[in-house]
Structure formats: structure tokens, C-alpha cells
Amino acid sequence: MEVDVKMTEVKSYSKLGEALAKGDFILTGELEPEKTCDLSHTIEEAKQIAPYVIAANVTDSPLGIVTINSMAATHLIQKATGLECVWQMTVRDVNKLGIAGMIMGAQALGIHNILSLTGDHTALGDMAESKPVFDLDSATLIKLVREMVDKGSINGYEIEDPPKLHVGGAANPNSEPMGPEILKIGRKAEAGCEFIQTQVVYDIDRTIEFLTGIRKYKVPILLGIFPMKSYGIAKGFDTFVPGVSVPKEILAKWKSVKKDVTDKKQKKELYDQYNYELFKPFVSELRKKNLIDGIHCMAVHYPRIFPKLKDIIGA
């Protein structure tokens, strides 16, 4: 799983890093540990998607709803399944000093990919009384990782055995206005961002406009997609995820499956088929235009869709 840096010209510390360096078109997944100390469900899901993805993200208390620590979960999932993970780290809860320590801890635990995120504000979650930290932001965390990895130092102070991690960042094509989001990606690129994962987006024109805007920064882009397992999930996603809307015709199509198909097996197959039909042309078009370098599927608890996604990326 680990690549010996001294042996290779391109510095790759992980399978993901290696694939990005080679320019492979990749597929990554997402795992969302819950409010439990028992990771068996997440580990089970990790095993199911492992044959299809190069790596999977492990989320860090999304929506500010506290769950098991993402670094611990990343380590345990990797250990139990052999699936390489991308440790999601938000700057919401830990200051710069703490994060630097965690990055070294991650290295010691065999974690070699980190996704730098701002994180949803504490006020939105289930521990709203917590102090929001945000000592760093999503760009300056990237800068910190790169300093630790490339220079082997923090603030100029040498780290005896420095960490070896690849660092990525997020981008939101749904941003309205789009201008500030594009320039922000430029800052992340300047900070040393090695890959970009986008927020889920369904509008192809908007996606093209956005990706064209950030392509100049020359950072590999993984398109965020969210195949919808059922009408309920599609509707929930449309209603509850701010700034992301599922187009009406798609919702109608999913609704018809719920309404018209009674056989459970058939229902599942139809949902899977519709997802395939939705994302295949979407991904192909962006790929044809050379706007993406892979896809990041955020549909948690929907492992059975992964073989179809693998088919979409044509591997």
C-alpha cells in the first residue's frame, strides 16, 4: 500500500497520490461514520466498495453533528479493510498547533491522504455551544500540510521524521456568485493543493462554466456526484442540502419508480439504471472536454451502485 518515496521519481505516498501523478481517471468513495464507537457498519460498507474505488473519504462530523473522530476512524477502517482512505479534516474544531500534531499522528497511523475542509459551523450542529475554532482555514491547512511534508518543518522548525501525506481541497460549483469561489480555488492551488473534490452538482452548464474557470489552476479535479438510492433520498437531498437542487425532471423520474414499481428488486434495479443513465453522459461530457480527472461518489450507504460507476469511468 505504501510507496517508497526514495524509489520513485514522482513523490507518491499513497495509491491515490500515485494515480493522480500518473493521470489515471479515478473513482473514490465516501464513508460516513456515525455517532457510535462501533465502526462495524462503516467497515462493512468499506469492504463492499473497496473493489471499485482507489480510496474513500472518511468524514469529520459533517453538519457539525459530532461523530467518532475522523482520524481514528480513518485508521481503523484502513486497518480492518486494507482500503486506502482520505482523512477529512475540518479546521472547525482544532487549532493550528493541534492540527499539526494530528498530521504527524496520522502519518504514524499510516494515513497518507488528507482532505482539507472548513467544516460546517458549530452553531449548526448538535453541540452548538462549542467554541468554533477556525484558527486555520481550508487554504492555510493545505499550506501547513505542504510545509510539513515538503520542507519537513513547521514554522521553520525541523520535524525529525516528517509526515508523507497528499492534501486535497473542496470546491463548490453551485456557488452563487461563482467569482469568489473560483478565486478561492486559486488560493488553494497556490497553497499547494494536490487535488480538488467538488460538491455534488447536477447542472451540466454550470458545472462546465465552473470547471473551466478553475482548470487554469492545474489541480486534478474529482467531480462530486451523488447517485440517489431512492426517491426519498433524492427528495431529502433536494430539500435539505443548501444550495444544491436536484432538477425537477430527475425528481419526477425517481418519484415514478417509487409510485409505479411494486416489486422491490425491480425497484432497486430501476433506481440503479436511472442513476447510470443520469451520470454516464454527465461524466462523459466533462471528460470529453478534459475538465475532470475522476469522480468522487458521495452516496453513502449505497454500495451496490459502485460496479455501475466503475463501468461509467470505463475501467
Place this chain on the structure above:
Amino acid sequence: MVVITTKKPEEEVFEALNNFKVKNVLVVSCGVCAALCQTGGSEGAEEWSAKLKERGFNVTNAIVSDDVCDNRVMKKDLRVIDEDVKKSDAILTLACGLGVQSIITVLSKTHPKIPVFTANNTEFIGETERIGRFYMRCQGCGQCLLNETGGICPITTCAKALMNGPCGGMVDGKCEVGNYEKDCGWVLIYNRLKELGRLDLFAKLRDPLDWSDIGHQREVVWR
């Protein structure tokens, strides 16, 4: 510049006084910021005097001072009513948090045993649109960025005080915190810099604030 205050719940104030078994109270009200916020001034002094009496306290005096937070002014004002101070077993200030501490400093030699209480909560340094509409626009970060952000403060207008916004929580120019009702500070900065023709400043990667000096007891002492 105004230090914005709001009233503490009355019962909380009485509880603090009773906890110290206070009988005789001197009221010191701020005639500047707190007066503007309607948490002090002469009206506040009258209001609290009446309330205290109603609850069986003896009000030794109630004064309005122009600068409770200025040690020099406070010293002068309290010296004039020293007889009343002597008769008081507590002082209730209608000011910001600075008021309480200024009085304690001023009386530290002459009346160190008199406890000083506040009737207010101190909110922030604020800009006044009109009475009853105050907005936090500066948190005194000591490293003012306004020259580079088009004059809009990211520390206060961004809910996460980010140096490199906007974050993914921005939707249609609004912020995820507070149900998308408030403007995203970083969109305000973007629009302003765009207007000024200086989006190059927006594109700049900014380092985090340096907390080495601002993270602990701060003072400005130059003579």
C-alpha cells in the same frame, strides 16, 4: 466607537447582590456608550435606583459619569461622593465590563473591600445604524486587514472569521450561519473589491492571524 451592552436579566443582578448580602448600594451609570444602548445613562440610574428601593435596598447615591472606563474621570467623580462610597457595601455599575474593572482599579487603595457588580452584558465594539441597531464590525484583532479587503472586516463579517473565504456554506451570497439571512462577509469583500477594480487583492492567499501577541493579556503601553 461604542461598546455595545445589553441588560442582564434583573433576577441575575439581584441574585449577585443578595449572594454578597448587600444592603447599601451605590449606582454608577455610564453616560456615554451605555446611555446610547439604553443600559445606563441618567434613565438607567433612575430606573435601577427605583428597582433597588422596591426590593428593600438602600441606595446611597446614583451618579452618571461620562467615562466610567477612564480611571482619571472615575477617580475624580468618586472622590466627590466619597462619603456615599463609604456608606455603600456594594457598587452597581450600569456600564460595560470595563466600567466594573475601572472602578475596582480606582478604589483599590481607598476602598478595596467594596464589591463592584454589573447590571449589563457586554456584547461587542459596535457600529451604530440607529438606536437599537448596533453591529459588530471590528474585534480588535490588532493586525487590521481593512486596507486589503476593501474596508470590510473578514474577522467580523465572516461567521468563521476566515482569512480565505468564502466557505462552502455560502448560498446566494448569504451565510450558512443564521439560516441564510445574513450576507456572507467574503461575498461583500468580493463585491467591494470588484467595484474598486482590485480583485487581485481578493485572489491573495492570506496567512492565519498571528495569535502570539493577541492570544493573551493585551495592553497598549507607550509611555
